[in-house]
Amino acid sequence: MPSAFRWNLTRICIIRCILLSGKPYYFHEATKESRWEAPSGTVEMKKEQVKASHILAKHRDSRRPSSWREENITRTKEEALAIIQGFRKQILNNEATFGEIAQENSDCSSAKRDGDLGLFGRGQMQKPFEDVTFGMEVGDISEPFFTDSGCHIVLRTG
Numbered sequence: 055m056p057s058a059f060r061w062n063l064t065r066i067c068i069i070r071c072i073l074l075s076g077k078p079y080y081f082h083e084a085t086k087e088s089r090w091e092a093p094s095g096t097v098e099m100k101k102e103q104v105k106a107s108h109i110l111a112k113h114r115d116s117r118r119p120s121s122w123r124e125e126n127i128t129r130t131k132e133e134a135l136a137i138i139q140g141f142r143k144q145i146l147n148n149e150a151t152f153g154e155i156a157q158e159n160s161d162c163s164s165a166k167r168d169g170d171l172g173l174f175g176r177g178q179m180q181k182p183f184e185d186v187t188f189g190m191e192v193g194d195i196s197e198p199f200f201t202d203s204g205c206h207i208v209l210r211t212g
Contacts, residue, residue: 102176105212106187107152107169111137112161112204121161134205138198142207145195152195152209161204173212183208 112119112127113134119127129137141159144150156169164171176184180201190196190210198205 103173104175104187104190104210105173106171106190107156107167107209107211108162108164108171108183108206109138109141109152109156109160109169110162110204110206111135111141111159116204117202122163122165123159123161127161131200131205135198135200138205138207142195142198145207169209170211 110121111129111134112121113129113131114127115131116127121127137159141155144155145152153168156165159165160169162169171179176188178184179187180203182199182201183206186196186199186206187208187210190208192210192212194210196206196208196210198207200206
């Protein structure tokens with residue numbers, strides 16, 4: 055679905071929904087339309103699930119130091135961190151979108167989907183990834199962090 059037509063839960067409305075009825079409240083960014091009913095095609099999130107996108111820079115000590123981009127990754131852990139820090143800076147400075155950078159540079163196959171990992175619950179990702187993602191608010195971009203896969207930044211999308 056194009057981003058102009060993406061429905062999002064807003065933080066203010068989530069609080070209002072919980073206090074008033076416990077139901078999610080939907081807001082359309084492009085049309086400014088809001089409603090209580092889920093738009094068609096909306097995937098309902100289960101409690102204790104998040105939705106996120108990520109950008110991964112693998113290094114030579116990653117658990118599998120190869121990717122769709124590069125058969126044999128030889129960069130150091132420090133180089134991977136510097137790469138991810140640079141990507142985060144570009145995103146925060148509005149020089150590129152998270153999805154654009156993920157598509158061209160992420161060492162994860164999710165790059166084909168702008169880094170989108172979809173919905174996941176606790177116990178489905180490596181613990182450091184889970185801890186960071188579940189600790190974020192929707193719309194936040196994480197600081198760089200490491201898992202056995204490499205160095206990441208995450209965009210919490212749901």
